Amino acid sequence: MAEYELDCMGEACPIPLVKAEKKLAELNVGDILIVQIDHSCAMKNVPEWARKEGHNVEIDEVDDGEWEVVIEKMH
Amino acid sequence: MGEIQRSGSGIQRSQSSRSSSRKPKKSQIPYAVAVFAAIAAVGIILSTVSAQLSIFWFTGSIFGFILQRSRFCFTASMRDPALTGSTTVTRSVLIAFAITSIGFWAIKYGAFLRGMPIPGQGYVVPVSFATVIGAFMFGIGMVIAGGCASGTLMRVGEGFTMQALSLIFFIIGSLWGAHDFGWWKLNVISEGKEVFLPDVFGWGWALVLQLLLIGCLFVLADKWENRKKES
Numbered sequence: 166m167a168e169y170e171l172d173c174m175g176e177a178c179p180i181p182l183v184k185a186e187k188k189l190a191e192l193n194v195g196d197i198l199i200v201q202i203d204h205s206c207a208m209k210n211v212p213e214w215a216r217k218e219g220h221n222v223e224i225d226e227v228d229d230g231e232w233e234v235v236i237e238k239m240h
Numbered sequence: 241m242g243e244i245q246r247s248g249s250g251i252q253r254s255q256s257s258r259s260s261s262r263k264p265k266k267s268q269i270p271y272a273v274a275v276f277a278a279i280a281a282v283g284i285i286l287s288t289v290s291a292q293l294s295i296f297w298f299t300g301s302i303f304g305f306i307l308q309r310s311r312f313c314f315t316a317s318m319r320d321p322a323l324t325g326s327t328t329v330t331r332s333v334l335i336a337f338a339i340t341s342i343g344f345w346a347i348k349y350g351a352f353l354r355g356m357p358i359p360g361q362g363y364v365v366p367v368s369f370a371t372v373i374g375a376f377m378f379g380i381g382m383v384i385a386g387g388c389a390s391g392t393l394m395r396v397g398e399g400f401t402m403q404a405l406s407l408i409f410f411i412i413g414s415l416w417g418a419h420d421f422g423w424w425k426l427n428v429i430s431e432g433k434e435v436f437l438p439d440v441f442g443w444g445w446a447l448v449l450q451l452l453l454i455g456c457l458f459v460l461a462d463k464w465e466n467r468k469k470e471s
Contacts, residue, residue, distance in 0.1 A: 177386025177395075177402055178315065179323055205398060206387075209311045214324045229268065230399065 168197045173207065174231075181207040182214060185236070189220075192238050200234040201227075208232045307394045312336075314388045318379060327461040334461065338454045345447045352443070361436070368432025370424075385410070 171188050173181035185200045192198060200211055208224065211234050215222045221237035279301050287294035306312070310332075317333040320326045344360070351358045382388045385406040387395055392410055395403045437446035 175402055177400070178313075179319060179383065179386070182324065204386075204400060205308070205395070206311060206313055206316065206391075210316060210320060210324065210326070213326055213328065217324070217326065229266075 166195050166197070167193070168199065171198060171200045173200055173202045173204075175203065176207070177204055178206040178210070182211050185211055185234075186214070189215075189236060189238055194238050194240060196238050198236045198238065200236065201231070202234065203231045205230070208234070303390075304394060304397065307390060308398065313391050315382045315386070315391055319383050321461070321464055325465065325467070327465040330461045331458055334454050334458045338451055341447065341450050341454070345443075345450075348438070349443050352438075364434055364436045366429055366432030366434050368429070370428050370432065 169188065169192065171181075171184060173184055176184070181200060181202050181204065185198065189198055202208060202211065212222045212224055215234070215236045220239045223235040225233040225235065227233050279298075283294045283297050286297050312332065313329055314333060317329040320328075321330055348358050348360065378388075382391075385392060386403060387406065389410065392403050392406050396407050437450065440446070441449060
C-alpha cells in the first residue's frame with residue numbers, strides 16, 4: 166500500500182486530470198495517489214472522474230485555494 | 241493505529257503527509273465584508289455618473305460571483321465529453337442556453353407585440369463556414385489556455401497566475417482581431433446569410449424548435465455519459 170504524491174500546482178484545468186489519469190494507471194490496486202492542485206476547476210473534474218471510475222476519493226482543502234485530492238485505486 | 245488514520249470515506253493515509261501540509265487557516269469573512277462594501281460603494285459612485293454604468297457594474301459582479309461559485313465552465317462543457325466522458329457541465333450549459341433562449345425570446349417578442357423596435361437585433365449576424373472555422377479555432381485556443389473568455393477572467397480573479405498570462409494574450413488577440421475585423425466583415429463575414437429564426441419559422445415555432453434542438457442535445461449528452469465503456 167504505497168502512497169504517491171502528484172504535484173499539479175499551477176497547472177490549468179485539463180492537465181491535472183490527464184496527469185492523474187496516467188499516474189493512476191501505473192499504480193497497484195490499493196495504492197493511494199495524492200493530487201495537489203490549486204486550480205478550482207480541477208478540484209471539480211478530478212474527483213468527478215475518479216468517482217466515476219469507481220475509486221475512493223477524498224478532498225482536503227489544505228490551504229485557501231489549495232486542495233489535495235486523495236484517490237485510492239480500487240481496481 | 242500508529243501513523244495510519246482512517247478517515248470518513250475509508251481512505252487510509254499516513255499521518256505524516258497529512259499534517260505536514262496543514263496550515264492554520266485565516267478567516268476570510270472580514271475580506272468578504274470589505275469586498276462587498278467596496279462593490280456597493282463603487283456601484284453608488286457609478287450611479288451618480290450614469291445609472292447604466294452601475295447596472296453594468298452590479299450585473300458584472302453578480303455574474304462573476306455565480307461563475308466562480310458554480311465552477312461553470314464553457315471550456316469544460318466542450319472538452320470533458322471527449323476527455324473523460326463526463327457531460328455534467330455540458331448538460332448544465334444546455335440548460336442555461338434553454339433558459340436564456342426563453343428569456344431573450346420573451347424580451348424580443350414583448351417588444352414586437354408592443355410595436356417597439358426589437359432590442360438586440362444588431363447581434364443577428366451572418367452565419368457561414370467562417371463561423372464554423374472561427375468556432376473551431378476558438379475551441380482549440382480555449383482548451384490550451386485553460387478557459388474561455390469568462391473563465392479566464394474568473395480564474396485571474398481567483399489569483400491563478402498562469403492564466404494572467406492567458407489574459408494578456410487574450411487582450412492582445414482581441415485588439416488584433418478588432419483591428420482587422422472590418423476587413424473580415426467586408427470580405428468574408430458579409431458573404432454569409434443573416435438568419436433570425438422568428439422570421440423563418442414564426443415566433444412560436446422558433447422557440448419550440450430551438451428548445452427541441454437543445455432537448456435533443458441534452459438527451460445525446462446524457463446517453464454519452466452513461467454509454468457502455470468499451471474495454
